[in-house]
Amino acid sequence: MRKHSKIPQIKYPLLLLLPVAILFSLALEPFGFASAGFLCIFLLLYFTKLLTEKSSWKQTFLATILFSSLVTVTSFYWIWNAIRNISGQGMMISILLFIIYAFVSFYKVGVVFFGSVFLTKKRTVKNSDFFLLLLPSLFLISDWICPMVFPVYWGDLFRNQILWRQMAKFGTEVLGFVSILSVSLLYLMFLKSKQGIKSYFPYLFPIFCFFSLNLYFLAETILQGTNIHLALLQPNTSYAKREIREDQVWMTNTIQSVYDLGLEAIRNASKPVDLLILPESSIPFLGTLDSKNPNSTYSKSFVDITRSLVQISNTPLVFNELVWDLGSRNSLTILHPITLVSERRYKQVLLPFGEYLPWETKLPWLRNLFPETSNHIPGELTEALGFQTKTGEVLSFSPLICYEILYPDFVGNVVRHSPSEFILNLTNDSWFESQTEAKQHAGAGRLRSIESGRPVVRVAVTGITTAFDxxxxxxxxxLQTFQKAIGYLDLPTVEKGRTTPFIQFGPSPWRFMAIFLIFFVFFRSPPRILSHKKKNEIEI
Known part of the structure; x- marks a missing residue:
């Protein structure tokens, strides 16, 4: 009988993080290889085990910084464009800001690294407990407690595999937990199992159960609601810096271009349109809410074109505007036909360094570094927005603006607070000037659709404009990115009462489970005897 395989050693473990980061990028869009995600986690588990054997806090810290930097450079290099455009600084300052961001952007891996080293320093943890209970729990907790400027969850590495991602009905954190647990089972099977196929069964059976549950969710019949016809407009308005606001020619041409695109969408529709939708920042800086405040963004031209489109089409129009209501607000607005009454929902989750400056009151000099950052204030949780279809039925949608689609907890709260038939996300990715960023941003909507059990419609000013069931x-x-385009979508909605385990229970049960598993492993494992104490005991 063969002995258990030992974990191989490598001379410079930190070098292993480069292929891990490359595999991380291959798992995300635009590649979307779920197999790369599994291999990435496999190597990351192996590296974490090596860290626990070294038990060096210095190396653990270096590993955290290095992994964060490598992931940023390989997967999220597009953030460079946002930093350069928003800061308006020269090459050297922009590079410095990008390097600082890269060091800390994916610091969440430190929860896994430091947590593993700390627990194994204190306790003698069996390999099975370490890989099957401790590590998946640390990954889940890192998703929970680590806020990020651009949130990325471990479950996102598997969102492009249709036969596996259905586990997101319990939440993206659970998708990540189950995926890491499955990789851990394979890790133990390959490196510690006895010879013979029969010995693989205990490792493969849980994975088979997870896969079967995914198949069950995929085969689930969802009762459909009303079918509606949407016109999605992509005006390809480029990002606009503050000086553009004073350029009357540019603003006039932009307003006219958006209006012409709306008329074209109405004329070319093959069937009656139930909802006409413009994305975020179609017309930047302006709004239709009149205000006596000197900072008012009110534009009579903006009011005229929106009302004209609604009157010509006799269709509700959804659009994004910047309004002044006790402060600057990023608003999703629906303008109803006949009455011409507007309803607004203000963006609640604002993009730091883009829509507001963190710590600006204490560090006012930050404004000099990021002159293009807005001063928006957040809105509050509100009801879903309703509209009447051409057949006279009243439907509703959950409104999300751009960045908000990245947060599972937030989207879950929105749907729980006011259930709707679908989710509508207006967004603007033009500041990043990257198809990779647009695809990664859109990919988040894929998981939000599974979590909420509702279609997600995404309308982007420069693309990607798409929808997920x-x-x-x-x-x-x-639709082709960075081009003016119109998309027509026959959308099968769901019943308003449609729910999923994530909507019913939220993420809390799984987070408490992760904490319990860590304490369980800690207290059931014997204290670790340090090497110098072992030597003394032998001498005695």
Whole structure:
């Protein structure tokens, strides 16, 4: 009988983080290889085990900084464009800001690294407990407690595999937990199992159960609601810096271009349109809410074109505007036909360094570094927005603006607070000037559709304009990015009462489970005897 395989040693473990980061990028869009995600986690588990054997706090810290930097450079290099455009600084300052961001952007891996080293320093943890209980729990907790400027969850590495991602019905954190647990089972099977196929069964059976549950969710029948016809407008308005606001020619041409695109969408529709939708920042800086405040963004031209489109089409119009209401607000607005009454929902989750400056009151000099950052204030949780279809039925949608689609907890709270038939996300990715960023941002909507059990419609000013059904499948071909375009979508909505385990229970049960598993492993494992104490005991 063969002995258990030992974990091989490598001379410079930190070098292993480079292929891990490359595999991380291959798992995300635009590649979307779920197999790369599994291999990435496999090597990350192996590296974490090596860290616990070294038990060096210095190396653990270096590993955290290095992994964060490598992931940023390989997967999120597009953040450079945002930093350069928002800061308006020269090359050297922009590079410095990007390097600082890269060091800390994916600091969440430190929860896994430091947590593993700390626990194994204190306790003699069996390999099975370490890989099957401790590590998946630390990954889940890192998703929970680590806020990020651009949130990325471990479950996102597997969102492009339709036969596996359905576990997101319990939440993206659970998708990550189950995926890491499955990789851990394979790790133990390959490196510690006895010879013979029969010995693989205990490792493969849980994975088979997870896969079967995914298949069950994929085969689930979801009662459909009303079918509606949407016109999605992509005006390809470029990002606009503050000086553009004073350029009357540019602003006039932009307003006219958006209006012409709306008329074209109305004329070319093959069937009556139930909802006409413009994305975020179609017309930057302006709004339709009149105000006596000197900072008012009110534009009579903006009011005229929105009302004209609604009157010509006799269709509700959804659009984004910047309004002044006790402060600057990023608003999703619906303008109803006949009455011409507007309803607004203000963006609640604001993008730091883009829509507001963190710590600006204490560090006012930050404004000099990021002159293009807005001073928006957040809105509050409100009801879903309703509209009447051409057939006279009243439907509703959960409104999300850009960045908000990245947060599972937030989207879950929105749907729980006021259930709707679908989710509508207006967004603007033009500041990043990257198709990779647009695809990664859109990919988040795929998981939000599975979590909420509702279609997600995404309308982007420069692309990607697309839609996902409740299983995360694309419902329309992506419109060409960075081009003016119109998309028509026949959207099968769901019943307003549609729910999922994530909507019912939220993430709390799984977070408490992760904490319990860590304490369970800690207190059931014997204290670790340090090497110098072992030597003394032998001498005695």
């Amino acid at each position: 409740p299983w995360g499948r694309e419902m329309m071909g992506d």
